[in-house]
Every structure is written in structure tokens, then in C-alpha cells.
Amino acid sequence: xxHYKATKVVIITEKLILAKVTKLIEAxxxxxYTITPAGGMGSRGVRSTNRAAVIDEFSNVKIExxxxxxQAANRIADEVAEQFFENYSGITYLEEVEILRPHKF
Amino acid sequence: xxxxxxGRRNRxxxxxxxxxxxxxxxxxxxxxxxxxxxxxxLAAAGSKLQIPDAIYKFCVFMLLMRIGxxxxxxIRDANLGEMLLPAAIAVVLGCAIVIVGRYTLAAxxxxxxxxxxxxxxxxxxxxxxxxxAAIVMLxxxxxxxxxxxxxxxxxxxxxxLIVAILLANIHLARQKxxxxxxxxxxxxxxxxxxxxxxxxxxxxxxxxxxTRPERVFEGFYxxxxxxxxxxxxxTMGIEAWNRLNELRxxxxxxxxxxxxxxxxxxxxxxxxxxxAHVLTxxxxxxxxxxxxxxxxxxxxxxxxxxxAAIPSxxxxxxxxxxxxxxxxxAIAVGIPLYIxxxxxxxxx
Numbered sequence: 001x002x003h004y005k006a007t008k009v010v011i012i013t014e015k016l017i018l019a020k021v022t023k024l025i026e027a028x029x030x031x032x033y034t035i036t037p038a039g040g041m042g043s044r045g046v047r048s049t050n051r052a053a054v055i056d057e058f059s060n061v062k063i064e065x066x067x068x069x070x071q072a073a074n075r076i077a078d079e080v081a082e083q084f085f086e087n088y089s090g091i092t093y094l095e096e097v098e099i100l101r102p103h104k105f
Numbered sequence: 106x107x108x109x110x111x112g113r114r115n116r117x118x119x120x121x122x123x124x125x126x127x128x129x130x131x132x133x134x135x136x137x138x139x140x141x142x143x144x145x146x147l148a149a150a151g152s153k154l155q156i157p158d159a160i161y162k163f164c165v166f167m168l169l170m171r172i173g174x175x176x177x178x179x180i181r182d183a184n185l186g187e188m189l190l191p192a193a194i195a196v197v198l199g200c201a202i203v204i205v206g207r208y209t210l211a212a213x214x215x216x217x218x219x220x221x222x223x224x225x226x227x228x229x230x231x232x233x234x235x236x237x238a239a240i241v242m243l244x245x246x247x248x249x250x251x252x253x254x255x256x257x258x259x260x261x262x263x264x265x266l267i268v269a270i271l272l273a274n275i276h277l278a279r280q281k282x283x284x285x286x287x288x289x290x291x292x293x294x295x296x297x298x299x300x301x302x303x304x305x306x307x308x309x310x311x312x313x314x315x316t317r318p319e320r321v322f323e324g325f326y327x328x329x330x331x332x333x334x335x336x337x338x339x340t341m342g343i344e345a346w347n348r349l350n351e352l353r354x355x356x357x358x359x360x361x362x363x364x365x366x367x368x369x370x371x372x373x374x375x376x377x378x379x380x381a382h383v384l385t386x387x388x389x390x391x392x393x394x395x396x397x398x399x400x401x402x403x404x405x406x407x408x409x410x411x412x413a414a415i416p417s418x419x420x421x422x423x424x425x426x427x428x429x430x431x432x433x434x435a436i437a438v439g440i441p442l443y444i445x446x447x448x449x450x451x452x453x
Contacts, residue, residue, distance in 0.1 A: 016412055057409035058420070087416035 003098040006105055007073035009065045011080055012038050013090030016057040021080055028076045030065045031105060038062040042089060060089075066097060068105045121449065128445040135245065137238040138437050140335045144342020145433065156340045164337040165405060166305045168237040171326040172255045173309015174318050179252030181314060188253050190385050191395060192260045194377045198399050199261035202229035202370050203268040206362070215356030216422075218276050223411045223418035224359065226269025227427040228366050230403035231262040233302040234337050235432060239397040239440045241334055243390050246444070248453060250390030256310060261398055263297045266410055273415040293410065300406030338436075341404070345429045352425030359422055363402070363430035371400025371439045375446060382451075389451040396443040402431035 011021060018035070025033055038060040067073050077092045084090060099105060147154055206225025211218045236255060243250060271288045297303060312318050352359060378392030387395075408424050447453055 016409055057412070058424075 001100055003100065004068070004102045006066050006068045006097055006099045006102070007070050008095040008097045009067070009073045009076045009092065010095065011063045011065075011077075011090060011092045012040075012060060013063070013080075013084065013092075014057070014088050015059050015061050017084055017088055018061055018063070021063060021084070024079055024083070025063070025065050025076055028079070029069065029072045030067045030076065033063055033065045036062045036064075042091065066099060066105050068099075068102055125445050125449050128448050129441050133437070133441055135242050135441075136331075137241055137334060137338050138441075140338035141238075141342045141345075141433060141436055144339040144344075145346050146342075147339075148343040148346030154343070156336060156343065160336065161340045162301065164333040164340070165233060165302060167326065167329060167333045168337065169233055169302055169305035170309045171322070171330045172237060172240060173306040173311075174313040174322050174326055175309075176252050176255050177310040177313020177315075178319065178322070179313075180256075180310070183251065183253055185253065187251065187385055187387070188256075190381045191254070191257055191378070191387055191391065194374070194381060194395065195257045195260035195398065196264050198370070198374055198377065199229050199263075199265035200268045202366075202399070203265050203272065206366065207269075207272050210358070210362055213356070213358040213362070216358055217419070219273055219415060219418040220355070220422040222269055222273045222276065223415050223420075223423040224362070224426050226266055226273075226411055226415075227404075227407045227423050228363070228370065228402040228431060229261070229265025229269065230407040231258050231265075231398050232401035232404050232427075232432055232435065233258070233306070233406075234334075234341055234404065235397060235401035235435050235440075236394070237330075237334055238338065238436050239394055241331055242440055242444065243393065248390040248393065248444070248447075250388050250394055254391045254394045255306070257395065257398055258306065259297070259303055262303070262403065262407070263294055266297060266403075266407060266414075267293050269411060270414040273418065277417065293414065296410055296413075297406065300410070302406045341428075341432060341436075344404075345433050348425050348429040351421035352429050355419065355422040355425065359426045360430055363426040364434055367400040367402060367431050367435040367439050368442065371396040371435070371443055372446075374399030375443055379450065389447045389453055392451075393440075393443045393447050397435070397440055400439040400443075401435045402427040404428045404432050 013021065022033060022035075040060075065073070065076060073094055077094055080090070080092050085092075203222075203225045206228055207218075207222045210216050210221030210224055213221075236258060240255065267288070267290050270293060274288050298307065313322075375392060375396040378387060378395040381387035382389065382392055404424075404427055408420065408427070411418065411423065412420055
């Protein structure tokens, strides 16, 4: 099977704004994304993955989007940073990945 | 002659005070408080004990469903006209706490106005866990309260959050000099009602009112209520300690505000409740619960609502204030204080 180049956008941010971020991703033309719980340390403190988060919405999530369209990937990363990261905690980065079935992306 | 009267009066005051203090001391032995303080102590000692997220959420659901069901079943025969004055007091208090708190906090050094508004908003809003702890303590001592009193919760919670968001938008618009964003109270009300705590409470009320849930109530919710409350209290204690680190990074005035505000709010509500007692026969237990509701600060549903609506406010400031200081003070000092006060005032 041949491999194809694609771009993965990773966004780690607060669960509170998850719905807004996924809407933005869909609007940019991506066909799917994966969400996993996230924890760790950053400029706004430590987030745990398994301690009882009394406020669930403040726990963190990691959203991964893979798209064959580099422009769309850039757009997602830029828009998320611009719209949310002034007030909400989060980071975003791009990775080059190889995918198997290009029609899926 | 006058000296003797004076002396007697002093002695009576002393007796009252000693009586009050000994009652206060008994209240501290309540298991709910013990679990809260135990949680704080464990977390302070660096214990690895963790309460899983799902269990914590289930505890909150259990408590509110139980409170709702019982309220609903008893409201069937209640005269809801009696609820009008206490509900009006709840609305007025919810708004007043936020407005007074906003200007108090903003006047303190090192407090950003948005952070102060959000903090005042949480202290105006209501904590389900504090309410549940108070209900258990009243039941342990067979203090009667009207079944609809827990339903006063949204009457204070929602107006407080709306006022906080409104004040924040006015402040931010003034700062930017532009048009202020329109506040849509309907959206905030919907968001609050959809929160996990209020949804469970309201569903319980409706089910209790319209269906016959006596058997599931007596066989499941009621007997398990206290056990789940103890787990919830333990979690709140652990959370209080863990959030303290965040509070250390903001102005110390938040600590002062969050230690004084719950008691000040509770005592004002107690006074207003007393007026309702005189005017409409509001029960002493109801007065205590009204004081507890006013003295509590939201720790579950309020923070995300404010975080979404006032994103520029620093959550470390308002959540730290409410969870680390406000809630422990409201539960450990406030509830015993109001019960002891009611015993002194109403002679329970």
C-alpha cells in the first residue's frame, strides 16, 4: 500500500470550548477529528487527567485533525489561536504525517 | 441597685453566649463536616487517595435527585403561596450579593475588576453540596423546614449569574469604549437549568410532584443519601486544598473576601428570613436553609457558566476563592452558626 503525505493539526485546550473548536474545524473543511482527554503542565498550571475534576468543563482535551489540504490545516491552527488563546489556555501545532487511505481525509 | 441589674444582665448575656458556643461546638461533630475537614487534611498531607471523576458526579446527581424527589413529593400538599416572599428574598439577595461584592472587590488593591465581578458572581450563586450538607444536618436534628425550601436554589443562583455577566459586559464595554455586548438572559437561564446540578434537582422535583416515586425514594435515594454526601464532602475537601495553590498566585484580598463574605451573606439572609418568619410564618428550618443558600458559593455549575461568559476573568481567582475558602467556610462555620443562631433565636 502506498503512503500519502498529509498534515495533522493538534490542538490541546479546555474542554469548555470543545464545541466551538470542532465547529471551526468542520467549517474549515476537515472531514473528521479525534478527541482524547489530556493532562499536563503549561503556562496556566497543571491539569491532571484522572483526579476528580470537580468542574468537568475545565479539564483539557487533545483534538487531532488530519487533512490532506495544507491550507485548511494552517487555517484551523491560525483561527483557533486567534479566537480562543487570548482567554483560554491551549496550544496548537502542525505535524507532517503519512496516511494510508487518502479518500478518508 | 443599678449595679446589680447591670450584673444580672451581663450574666444573662454570658449564659446566652456560652450556650451558643457549646451548641456551635456540637455542630462541628457532624459527620459531613468531619469528612470535609478529613479531605482537606488528606490532601494537605499529600495523600494519594483519589475520588474518580465519575463517582464524584454520581454523588452530586444522587444528592440533588434525592432533594428534588423529596421536595416534589411534599410540595403536592404544600401551600405554594407561602413560597412567594422567601423566593423574592432569594432573588433580591442573589442580585445584591453580586452588586455589593463587585464594588467591594474592585475597591481592594490588586484585584482586577473582571476577576472581582466573577468572584462576586460565584458567591451570589448557590452550592448544591453546601445545601445538601445543611439538609442532612437539619434532618439529623429533626429540624422542620418547608419542603419547597430547596427549590429556592435557582431563584438565587440564576439571577446572581445573570447580574455578574451583565456587570462584566458593562465594565468591559466601558474599558474598550465600544458598544457593549448584548447580554441574553434567556441563554444564561437555559444554560444554568441545563447544568448537571439544577437538571437533577428539577427532574427530581417534577418526578416527585407528578409520579409516585415513594418506593425508589425510600429504597434507594433516601438511605444512600448520607453515604454519598460523605464522599462528596471528602472530594470537596481534597479539591479545596488542591485549588489553594492557584489562589496563592492572586491577590490575598480574595482570601479575606471569601472568608468573610459567606458568613456576612448568610447572616443577612438569616435576618431577612426572620422577617419572613414574622410576616408569613416561614419556618426556622427554612430560615436556616435560606441563610445556607445565601452563604454558599457555587462550585460546580457556576464556574463554567462564568468562564464561558466572562472569558477574560482569571478562573484561578474566582474558583480558588469559592472552592478553597468560600465553600469550606460556608459548610464548616456557616451551617453550625445558623443552626446555633436559630436555636438561640427561635428556641428550637
